[in-house]
Amino acid sequence: MSIPLSWYLVLSAALFSIGLFGVLSRKNAIAILLGVELMLNAVNINLVAFWRYLDPVQMAGQVFAIIVFAVAAAEVAVGLALIISVYRRRKTVIADEVDLMKW
Amino acid sequence: MTPVQIIFLLCAALILASALMVVTTRNLIHAALWLVAVLFGVAVLYAILDASFMAVVQVVIYIGAIAILFIFAVMLTRREMRDRGPQLRKGWWLAALLALLVFAGLAFLLVTQPGVNRTAAAIPPGLDTLGKLGTALVSPNGYVLPFEVASILLLAALIGAVYVAVSKK
Numbered sequence: 540m541s542i543p544l545s546w547y548l549v550l551s552a553a554l555f556s557i558g559l560f561g562v563l564s565r566k567n568a569i570a571i572l573l574g575v576e577l578m579l580n581a582v583n584i585n586l587v588a589f590w591r592y593l594d595p596v597q598m599a600g601q602v603f604a605i606i607v608f609a610v611a612a613a614e615v616a617v618g619l620a621l622i623i624s625v626y627r628r629r630k631t632v633i634a635d636e637v638d639l640m641k642w
Numbered sequence: 643m644t645p646v647q648i649i650f651l652l653c654a655a656l657i658l659a660s661a662l663m664v665v666t667t668r669n670l671i672h673a674a675l676w677l678v679a680v681l682f683g684v685a686v687l688y689a690i691l692d693a694s695f696m697a698v699v700q701v702v703i704y705i706g707a708i709a710i711l712f713i714f715a716v717m718l719t720r721r722e723m724r725d726r727g728p729q730l731r732k733g734w735w736l737a738a739l740l741a742l743l744v745f746a747g748l749a750f751l752l753v754t755q756p757g758v759n760r761t762a763a764a765i766p767p768g769l770d771t772l773g774k775l776g777t778a779l780v781s782p783n784g785y786v787l788p789f790e791v792a793s794i795l796l797l798a799a800l801i802g803a804v805y806v807a808v809s810k811k
Contacts, residue, residue: 613799
C-alpha cells in the first residue's frame with residue numbers, strides 16, 4: 540500500500556464537488572438525484588480510506604459505509620417514486636416547475 | 643511509481659471524467675450509464691483498499707440496483723425534456739464557482755492535516771477483516787442496533803416508494 544492517504548481525500552473532495560455542481564445546476568430532478576449519488580460515493584471513499592489507514596482492526600469505518608449504502612438505497616427509492624408520481628400528475632420532471640404542494 | 647499507484651491514478655481519472663460527464667451530458671440515459679462507470683471505478687478503489695465486501699456490495703447494490711432504478715426512472719419520465727432545451731439552470735456558472743470553492747476549501751483543509759501523507763500499514767497477517775465485519779454487524783457488542791435500524795429504514799422506504807409511485811387510477 541504505497542498510496543498516501545491524501546490522494547484518496549483529494550479524489551473524494553473532487554468527486555463531492557462535481558456532485559455538488561450537478562445538484563445545484565441541473566434542471567431535471569432525476570439528474571439532481573444523480574448528483575446526490577456522486578456525493579454519497581465521495582463520502583464512502585473517505586470512510587473506507589480512513590478505516591484502512593487509521594485502524595483496520597476496528598470495523599467502524601466499513602459499518603458506517605454500509606449504513607450509508609442502505610440510506611442511499613432508501614433515498615433513491617423514495618426520491619424516484621416521488622419524481623414519477625409528480626410526473627404522472629404534472630407532466631414535468633423539472634425541479635423549478637414543482638413549486639406547489641397541491642394542484 | 644508503483645503499479646498500485648498507477649492503477650489508482652487510472653481509476654481516479656476514470657472516476658472524475660465520468661463524474662463530469664454525469665453532471666454535464668444532455669441525454670439522461672447516458673448520464674445514468676456514466677454513473678455506472680463512476681460506481682465501477684469506486685468499486686476498484688474499495689478493492690485497492692482491501693475492503694472486499696464493500697467492492698462486491700458496490701457492484702451488486704449500486705450498479706445492479708440503484709443505477710438500474712435510475713435508468714428505469716429516466717425511461718418512465720423521459721418524454722418531456724428529451725434532448726431539447728438547456729439541461730442546466732441559468733445560474734450554472736455560480737454553481738460551478740461554488741463547487742470549485744468547496745473543492746479548494748476541502749482539499750486545503752484535508753491536505754494540511756498532520757499525518758495525511760502516511761501510507762497504510764499492511765493488514766496484520768491472520769486478521770480476517772471480512773469475518774470481523776460480519777461479526778461486528780450482528781454482535782450485540784458491535785453494531786447490531788444500527789444494522790437493524792437500517793433494515794427497518796430500508797423496508798419503510800421501499801413500502802413508501804411503492805405507495806407513492808403506484809398509479810391510483
